[in-house]
Every structure is written in structure tokens, then in C-alpha cells.
Amino acid sequence: MTEKKTIRLNKFIASAGLTSRRGADDLVKQGKVNINGETADSPGIQVDPEIDQVEVNGKLIEYDSQAENVYVLLHKTIETVTTAYDPEGRKTVLDLLPAEIVKKRVFPVGRLDFYSEGLLMLTTDGELCNRMTHPKWHLPKIYQLTIRGKLTERQISIMESGMCLEDGELLAPVKVKTLSEIGDTSKYELILHQGINRQIRRMFSDFKKTILRLKRVRQGRLELGDLKPGKWRELTAKEITLLKNDLKMK
Structure with missing residues (x-):
């Protein structure tokens, strides 16, 4: 018997390109999300993309299985290594992220040296990473x-x-x-x-x-803004779309 594949509600909403997962959490808290006609009370509810009907602001949305990549903007701190593992035992950028993000196997896009700080993007999207670090597509x-x-x-x-x-x-x-x-x-x-x-x-x-x-x-279009050192946020759906457009990705 085949086991049902369910996913978290906020992931379902984010896959539709409406907002990030954090934004989806807010939509649920505001009572703007319905599952099979009933108001959702938690962004962590498990839904079946093949069976459940999800509505946001009264509009039916569909799950996009191709939109599962994670895109994170981190304010890297000084004395942090831009790598997933450091043989010398120094703190890495992954140590600044919660376990729920790390376990998705995000990796840094480019580098900031040990004593530099600021904007660093991490993702699971290999194609986007390759383009952002390739000389042909290098963003200012x-x-x-x-x-x-x-x-x-x-x-x-x-x-x-x-x-x-x-x-x-x-x-x-x-x-x-x-x-x-x-x-x-x-x-x-x-x-x-x-x-x-x-x-x-x-x-x-x-x-x-x-x-x-x-x-x-x-x-490129990504800005550090007022994000504090050591803090992170997910990219918005708009930021992801604009970034992919700049990199001529479909």
C-alpha cells in the first residue's frame, strides 16, 4: 500500500508563489486560509496536495512540486566560516541557522571571508547558485x-x-x-x-x-536592510522571481 505524501500547510502555500513560508504563517494566523472549506488554525497542519483543497483569501491555490527549493538571506557575522563544515572547528554560517533549515541541506552562494560580515544567500537551488557565481551572470x-x-x-x-x-x-x-x-x-x-x-x-x-x-x-536586487548580525530570513516570492529573471532563468 502506497503511503500518502503530506506536507506542511505553509510549504503548500509558499509553493504557489504567493509568499514565503513565514508569510504563509502570517496568512494562517490572520484566518485567511481555508482547507476543504474550514479555516486553518495552524501553519503546521499536514495537507495532501492530491486531495485537500486549499484557499487563500477565498481563492483556490495549487501545490507546485517544483517550487520546493529554499532561499535564505543571512546576515553573516565576523569570525564565521562560509562553509558547511570547518575542519578547524570554527563556527560556520550553518551554525547561525535553525536546524529545520540546515536539514534541508542549504549551501552558501559565493563567499564572505572570515573577518567580513553582511549579506550572504544560502539555498538548495543548484542552478541558481551556479548562475549567481558564474562570471557571465555576475550580479553587482x-x-x-x-x-x-x-x-x-x-x-x-x-x-x-x-x-x-x-x-x-x-x-x-x-x-x-x-x-x-x-x-x-x-x-x-x-x-x-x-x-x-x-x-x-x-x-x-x-x-x-x-x-x-x-x-x-x-x-543584485537583494538588500541586507535592517537585518541584524546573525539573523536570517527567507526570500520573498517576489525577490525569488526578480532574481531568477535577472539570471535569465525560466
């Missing part, structure tokens, strides 16, 4: 950094013209914006269009500048 990334001292106009010009590192590697132009210069520290915003390993740290090392803080605040 915005970083904010604080350094000791300040950049000269010539140094800014070098970065914006396409800097050649001391090791001979030629970089694409980087847009630089001065955010503040207070005392012996300065804060800048940099927009990068390529994925060179430790690019910002290597550039500023060549300039003999000490980076005090480095944070990624945006990648």
Missing part, C-alpha cells in the same frame, strides 16, 4: 568598509579605472563613494562587478590601508 555587489586613514583621489581613480594588483591581476573598474571621513577613519561604499577572491582586501593591502570593518550590504 555593494560593500561598505571602514579603514584607518583615507584614500587619496589618485587611489580612488585607480580603482574606478580598473586596478592592476601587485601580483599582476587586472581588475574590472570599481565604483567608489566616500560615505564619511571622521578623525583618523574613513568609510566608503564600493560596487564590484566581478567575483575575484578577497578582491577588496587585496586592493587595500596594495594601498597599504588597514580595513577595520567590511560588510556586504547588497547583491
